[in-house]
Amino acid sequence: MPEEAAPEEAVPEEVLFERRGRLGVVTLNRPKAVNALTAGMVAAMLDQLTAWADDDGVAAVLVQGSGQRGLCAGGDIVAIYRDMLAGGDETAGFWEAEYRLNSLVARYPKPYVAFMDGLVLGGGVGISAHGSVRIVTERTRTGMPETTIGFVPDVGGTLLLSRSPGESGTHSALTGAHLSGADALFLGLADHFVPSERLADLAAALENEAAEAAVGRFSGHAPASGLEEQRDWIDACYAADDAEEIVRRLRAAGGEAAEAADTIEAKSPTAVKVALASLRRVRGLSLDEALAQEYRVGLRCLAGPDFREGIRAQVVDKDRNPNWRPATLGEVRAHDVERYFAPLGDRELVLLEKETGRA
Template identity: 75%
Template structure:
C-alpha cells in the first residue's frame, strides 16, 4: 500500500534526469523513507510514458534518496484521514498507482530498481514489477498490510502467489520483513549487489547494456531461510485460515519455535484481513497483473469502507497503543460469506486495466 497526497505532480519529491543512455528516477523524500504520494505516482507515470517514446533513453533506473531505503510504503495517516472523510481520494490515488504498477510491468525498456534498505508496500509496487530488480545486504522488504487491517496490494498478491510452495502465504499472513536472500527466493528480486557498489553500477548503466553491467557487479546472494522449509508448505496449504493457525501451533519438529511464532503473529492480525488475504492469494493464481490489480482495487475499497483498516492505522500509527480492537475479533467469527463480500463487483466503480491502457 502506498500513500495519498495531492493529485498535482510534486516534482521536488521525485526527481528525473537523463545521464547518458539512462533515465534516472530518484524518490526524494528521505525523511519519510521516500514514501509515495499521489503527486509522485502521477509524475512517475507521466515521465515513464515520455521516456518510453524517447530513443535517447535506453533504460530506466529507480532509486531512493538518503540511506534508509527505496520506499517504505506511504503516509497511511493521510489515508486514515481520508477514510474518515469517505475515502474518495484514496480510491482515486489507488487507480493512478495501480496504472503505474501495470506500466512498470509492461515497460518496453529495461527498468532497473535499486531495492536497497526498506522496500515496503507501495515501494514493492514500483520495484518488484520491473525487469531488473537489485537487492543488497541492507534490503528489508515486506507486505505488512495485515498488521494494519488491510491486504497486500500493488500487485503484491500476485507476486506472493507465485512464490515457491507456500512461502508467499507465510510472508503475506505474518507480514514479516524479508532480507535480500528471501526477496530473491520469493521472486521479488533478481540479483544481489552490495550496497557499496550501487553508485558504480548506476554509473555503468549510463553507458553499458543493462545485462552486462549488472552481471559485472552482482554477487551470489546468501541462502534464504525460507528455502527448503517443509513446515511452511505443510502448515500453510489450503484455504482455511483457522486450520493454518492450528497446524502452526501443533507443529512438532525442528521448526516448532518458528511455527509457533508464526501462529502468534497471525493471531495478532486483523482476522478479516487474514482471511481475505488468504482468499486473495488463492484467487489470483494464474491471473495477469492487470486482473490482479483490479481484484486488489475491489478488495481494497471494501476495506476502506470497513472498520479494521481504520482501526489498524489508529492502533499502529495514530494513537500507537498497539492494541487494535478488530471487528470481528476472531477468525472463527469471519464467515465465508463475509470473505466473499470483499470480492463482489463494484459496478461503475470498477478499475479496468489493460496493457494497452498505458499507451506505450
Template identity: 80%
Template sequence: MGEPAGNDVLFERRGHLGVVTLNRPKAVNALTLGMVTAMLEQLTAWAADDAVATVLVRGAGDRGLCAGGDIVAIYQDMVEEAGRAQDFWATEYRLNALIASYPKPYVAFMDGLVLGGGVGVSAHGSLRVVTERTRTGMPETTIGFVPDVGGTLLLSRSPGETGTHAALTGAHLDGADALFLGLADHFVPSGSLPALAEALESATADAAVGRFAQEPPASALEAQRDWIDAGYAGDDAEEIVRRLRAAGGDAAEAAGTIEQKSPTAVKVALASLRRVRDLSLEEALDQEYRVGLRFLAGHDFREGIRAQVVEKDRNPRWRPATLAEVGEADVEAYFESLGERELGLGGVGAGANIFSQSKEPK
C-alpha cells in the same frame, strides 16, 4: 495525498539512463498521488524517447527505496471521507502495470526498506537489485489491510506456500529471501550501487548489473520451506493456524503472529492469494482495487493505521476479533463487483499496457 509531486520525486537523464529518485527521505520515500502520477507520466514519455535506453528507480536518503504508500494520508482521507485514497490506488496500480510491461530495462535498487507500495514500483521491474541492507515485504495485515500493488500475484507465484507465509504474517524479509520468493533478481552490495548507477549510464543494463552482482547469502525462508509448505496448505485460515501451532517451533511462532493480525485481513488475504493464481497482473490489480475499496469502507484498516502509526498504542481492536467470527460470506463480499467504480485494467485488450510487448511472469 492529492498534492502535486513537487520535489517529492526527481527525474533526470544521465547518458542513456533515465533516473527516477523517490525524494521524501524523512518519510522513507512514502508514495503520494502526486508522486505516482508524475512517475506514470515520465515513464510513459521515456518509453517513447529513443535517447533513453534504461530506467533506474532508487530512493533518496539512507533508509530505503520506499516504505510504501503514505498511510497517514490514507487515514486522514478515511476520516474526512474525501475519496482521495481510491484516486491514489487507481493511479498507483496503473503505474504498476506500466512497469511490468515496460519496453526498456527497468532497474530497481531495492536497498533498505522496500515495503508495500515500494514493492509495486520495484518488483514488477525487469532487473531488481537487492543488497545486504534490504528489508522488504508486504506487511499490510498488521494494519488491517491486505497485500496490493500486484503483491498478491507476486506472492502467489513464490515457491510452495512461502508467499502465503509472507502475506499472512507480514514478515520483513532480507535480500536473500526476496530473491528466493521471486521478488528480486540480483544481489549487489550496497556500497557498489553508486558505481552500478554510473555504469548504467553507458553500458547495457544486463552488462552493468552483471558486473556488480554477487552470490547472495543463503535464504532463511528457503531453509524453512518444509514446515511452511505443510502448514499453509489449503484455503482455511483457522486450520492453517491450528496446523502451525501444533507443529511447534518457528511454525508455532508464525501462528501467534497471524493471530495478532486483523482476522478479516488474514482471511481476505488468503482468499486473494488463492483467487489470483490464474490471473494476469492487470486482473490481479482489478481484484486488489475491489478489495481495497471495501477495506476503506470497513473498520479494521482505519483501526490498524490508528494503532500502528497515528496513536501508536500498538493495540488495535479488530472487529471481528477472531478468525472464527469472520464468515465465508463476509470474505466473499470483498470480491464482489464494484459496478461502475471498477478499475477495469484487465478489460482492455491484453490489459492496461500501453505497449505492445508484455513480459513473461517472473
C-alpha cells in the same frame, strides 16, 4: 519601516527525474518518510516513465530512493487515514493511478532497474518487483505487511506472492514479515544481489552500458535465505485453504511455526482471511486482472473498520493495540470474506482500457 517578509523555503520535489547519459533516473525524494508514495509522486512517475518509453535517447531506467533508509516504505498511509476520517474519495483515485503505474512498470519496453536497498514495503514493492531488473542488497528489508494494519497485500503483491515457491508467499502475506534480500530472491521478488557499497558504481555504469552487462559485472552471491530453510514446515502448514486450519497446523508443528501462528493471530482476522482468499483466487490471473481484484478488495477495506483502526494503532496513536472487529478468525464467516470480492459495477478498475483504449 515594515519588516521584510522572510523568503519562503523552497519545498523539495518529492520525486526527481534526470538524464545521465542514456539512463533515465527516478529518485524518490521523501527521505524523512522513507520515500512513501504520494498521489503527486505517482502521477509524476506515470508521466515521466511514459515519456521515456518513447524516447530513443533513453536506453534504460533506474529507480532509487534518497536518504539512507530505503527505496520506499509504501503508500502514504497517514494520508489514507485522513481521507477515511474525512469521508473522501482521494484514496480510491490514488490507488487507481498507483495500479496503473504498477501495470506500466511490468510491461515497460526498456530495462527497468530497481535498487531495492533498505526498506521496500507495500507500494515500494509495486514500483520495483514488477520491473525487469530487480536488485537487492545486504540492507534490504522487504515485504507486504498489510495485515498488520487491517489491509491486504495490493499493488500486484497477491500475484507475486502466489507465484513464490510452495507456500512461502502465503506465509509472507499472512504474517507480514520483513524479508531479507536473500528471501526476496527466493520468493521471486528480485533477480540480483549487489552489495550496497557498489550501487553508486553500478548506477554510473548503467549510464552507458547495457543493463544486463552492467548488472552482471556487479552482481554477487547472496547469503542463504532463512525463508527457504523453513520451506518444509511452511509448505505443510500453509497448504490449507482455511486460515484457522493453518494456525492449527502451525501450533502443532511448534518452534518457529508456532511463533508464526502467534503473529497471524495478532493481525486483523478479517484481513488475514481476505488475504488468504486473495492469494488463492489470483492464481492464473494476469497482473491487470490481479490489480482489478485488489482494487475491489481495497475499496471494501476502506469501508470496513479494521483498516482505519490498524493505521490508528500502528502509525497515528502508536499504541500497537488495535481493536479488531471481529476480534478472532473464527468470527469471520465465509460470506463476510466473499463480500470483499463482489464486482464494483461502474467503479471497476479496467487498466487496459485506460492505458490503450482496449477492454
